[in-house]
Amino acid sequence: MTNSITESDSFHNNLETKSVSELLQLIHEEDKKVLPAIEKEIPKIKEFVKELVMRMKQGGRLFYIGAGTSGRLGVVDASEIPPTFGVGHGVVIGLIAGGDGAIRKAVEHAEDDEDQGWKDILNYNPNNLDTVVGIAASGRTPYVIGGVKKARENGLLTGCITSNINTKLAEAAEYPIEPIVGPEFVTGSTRMKSGTAQKLVLNMITTTTMIQLGRVRGNKMVDMQLTNQKLIERGTRMILNELQINSEQAKSLLLLHGSVREAIDSYKKTKS
Structure with missing residues (x-):
C-alpha cells in the first residue's frame, strides 16, 4: 500500500x-x-x-x-x-x-x-x-x-x-x-x-x-428562486435598492415577474 x-x-x-x-x-x-x-x-x-x-x-x-x-x-x-x-x-x-x-x-x-x-x-x-x-x-x-x-x-x-x-x-x-x-x-x-x-x-x-455565465449582476443573485419568505424579502430589498421605489412596489414587481432580474429589467423598460 x-x-x-x-x-x-x-x-x-x-x-x-x-x-x-x-x-x-x-x-x-x-x-x-x-x-x-x-x-x-x-x-x-x-x-x-x-x-x-x-x-x-x-x-x-x-x-x-x-x-x-x-x-x-x-x-x-x-x-x-x-x-x-x-x-x-x-x-x-x-x-x-x-x-x-x-x-x-x-x-x-x-x-x-x-x-x-x-x-x-x-x-x-x-x-x-x-x-x-x-x-x-x-x-x-x-x-x-x-x-x-x-x-x-x-x-x-x-x-x-x-x-x-x-x-x-x-x-x-x-x-x-x-x-x-x-x-x-x-x-x-x-x-x-x-x-x-x-x-x-x-x-x-x-x-x-x-x-x-451571467447569473449574478453586481454582487446579487438576481436569478434566485423565490422558494420561501426570506428569499422574497431579499429579492424585494434588491429591487427597491436598485430602482429607488418603495417596498410595496418592489414586492409587487417581484411577485409579478418571478425574479429580481425580470422585475428590474421590465420596470426600466417601462420607464425608458
Whole structure:
C-alpha cells in the first residue's frame, strides 16, 4: 500500500485525555491549514474553470461524482445551484456511490465498483460538452477513478479534487486539484480538513462559473428562486435598492415577474 497523507497519523495524540477547550483549539489550529493549501491550487482551479465555462456556455453540464463525505459534498453543492442561480436541476448534477440513499446512510462497498461511476453518468446521456469532477480525499476510490477515466476516454472534460499526491485519480483527470491539508485531527477522518477543502473548492468552481455565465449582476443573485419568505424579502430589498421605489412596489414587481432580474429589467423598460 502506498503512503497516504490522508491516512497518516494525526499530529495530536491522547485526544481522550484533553478538555473540551483543548480539543476545540487544536481542531481550529488544524483547520487553519486548509486555506493556504487551497491558495496554492488557485492556478489549477483557474485553468479548469476557464475550460468548464467554455463548455457550459455551449450547453454543457457539470457532473460531480464521489463516495461518502466527498459524494455528499458534491450533491450538496449541485443541489444549491438551481435555487441560488436560477438554472435547471440538470445543469449541475451530483452523483454519489450507492445512489441517493447513500446521502443519509452509507452503502457497503458501493465505492469499490470501478464501473458504476460511468454507468451512473450514462443515465444522463453525456456528451463531449459535459464535464466530470471526481471528488475523493484519498484519490484512490474505484467508483470515482473509473468514472473519471471513462469520461475522459469519451471526450468529456475531467477534473478532480483530492488531498493526496501522486494518486490514480489525479492521473486519470486532465485537471487535478490537490489541496494537501495534511493528516487529519482524528487519524483518517477526512470529513474534517479534507472535506472542508473540498467544500471550499466546490464553492469556488460553481460560483465563479455561474458568475461567468451571467447569473449574478453586481454582487446579487438576481436569478434566485423565490422558494420561501426570506428569499422574497431579499429579492424585494434588491429591487427597491436598485430602482429607488418603495417596498410595496418592489414586492409587487417581484411577485409579478418571478425574479429580481425580470422585475428590474421590465420596470426600466417601462420607464425608458
